Amino acid sequence: MSLLSVRKLVKRYGGLTATDHFDFDVQAGETHAIIGPNGAGKSTLIGQLAGEIRPDSGQIFFSGQDITKERVEKRALRGVARSYQITSIFPPFTALQNVMLTVQAHQGHSFRFWSPAGKQQSLIAPAQEALERVGLGRHLHVPVSDMAHGQQRQLELAMVLAGQPRLLLLDEPMAGMSQAESLQMTELLLSLKGQYGIVLVEHDMDAVFKLADRITVLVYGRGIACGSAGDIRRNPEVRTAYLGDDA
Numbered sequence: 229m230s231l232l233s234v235r236k237l238v239k240r241y242g243g244l245t246a247t248d249h250f251d252f253d254v255q256a257g258e259t260h261a262i263i264g265p266n267g268a269g270k271s272t273l274i275g276q277l278a279g280e281i282r283p284d285s286g287q288i289f290f291s292g293q294d295i296t297k298e299r300v301e302k303r304a305l306r307g308v309a310r311s312y313q314i315t316s317i318f319p320p321f322t323a324l325q326n327v328m329l330t331v332q333a334h335q336g337h338s339f340r341f342w343s344p345a346g347k348q349q350s351l352i353a354p355a356q357e358a359l360e361r362v363g364l365g366r367h368l369h370v371p372v373s374d375m376a377h378g379q380q381r382q383l384e385l386a387m388v389l390a391g392q393p394r395l396l397l398l399d400e401p402m403a404g405m406s407q408a409e410s411l412q413m414t415e416l417l418l419s420l421k422g423q424y425g426i427v428l429v430e431h432d433m434d435a436v437f438k439l440a441d442r443i444t445v446l447v448y449g450r451g452i453a454c455g456s457a458g459d460i461r462r463n464p465e466v467r468t469a470y471l472g473d474d475a
Contacts, residue, residue: 229292231256231425232277232395237286239272239449246272247283248449254395259417259426261436263460264446265469270429273446274399277427278310279303290395304334307394311385311401319373323364323383326372327355330387358390359383362416378409382416395425402432414438437461445469 234252238245246269254260262270275281277288279300288296295303300310317326328351335350359365362382372380381401388396401417402410414435420426421439430436436443437457444454445466453463460466 230254230289231258231291232427233289234277235287235289237273237276237288238284239269239276239281240284246449247276247286249286250446250449250451252444252451254425254427256394256425257422258441259421259428259439261428261430261440261443262446263430263433263436263443267448268446269449270446271399272449274310274397274427274429278308278397280310304391304393307392308397309388309391309393309395310397311388311399317372317380317384317387320371322369322371323359323375323386324352324355324368326383327358327386327390328352330390331355331358334391354390355386358386361389361419362386363412376409378405378412381405381409381413385416393424396420396427398426398428398430400430401428402430402435410435 230253232252232254234250237247237250239247250273262273264270272281276283279295279298279302283296286296287294290303290306290308295306318329331351331354356365356368359368362385364379364382364386367375367379372383375383385401398417402413405413410432417426417439428436428439440457442454443457443460445452445460447469452469453460453466455463
């Protein structure tokens with residue numbers, strides 16, 4: 229049984245079909261990338277998987293359960309986490325405090341803040357562990373406002389991981405990064421491979437080909453190809469629609 233299964237998903241905005249009878253599967257521990265040109269419907273699709281956008285028809289299954297009509301909060305409790313949109317980053321707070329907020333929310337604590345919560349080991353320990361996993365173990369007490377863009381992206385990923393997800397929906401994690409930062413994020417995501425199901429939407433094709441077990445190509449809301457990096461590189465329809473003749 230797939231961790232995530234999407235069947236005949238449709239989303240229309242007036243005369244525009246953003247998701248066109250789309251089928252999609254992600255296995256436990258698999259990194260499945262979604263690529264396509266601007267306007268292909270990638271963000272709309274991620275929004276539907278996260279529960280932020282209600283599809284017009286079709287079904288979404290998570291671990292065999294129909295979650296098509298479930299809200300974001302219910303999906304998060306099941307283990308579906310969308311990167312960088314689970315919670316806000318608070319620039320005046322430190323990296324540790326930001327991740328502690330996520331841990332607190334997932335533990336069901338009230339937000340009677342900050343002095344009592346700041347001393348609770350049940351919040352500190354998992355937050356610190358998440359930060360160490362993303363390479364920010366030496367930046368626990370650094371205010372977010374003092375962190376570089378790439379470090380803020382790492383922090384956002386730590387906040388996602390702190391919620392103990394089973395499926396990560398990563399929407400352009402390399403956006404706005406320098407080449408060095410993108411390489412660092414790629415290595416970080418490689419270290420997570422096999423531990424989570426990952427849906428990766430990304431324009432950095434070097435990162436996609438390095439990270440993805442399978443790649444689905446989306447054009448005008450329709451999946452035109454699915455396969456390994458080699459399959460996608462060799463597919464003539466994909467080369468014409470997206471990768472170009474020099475791929």
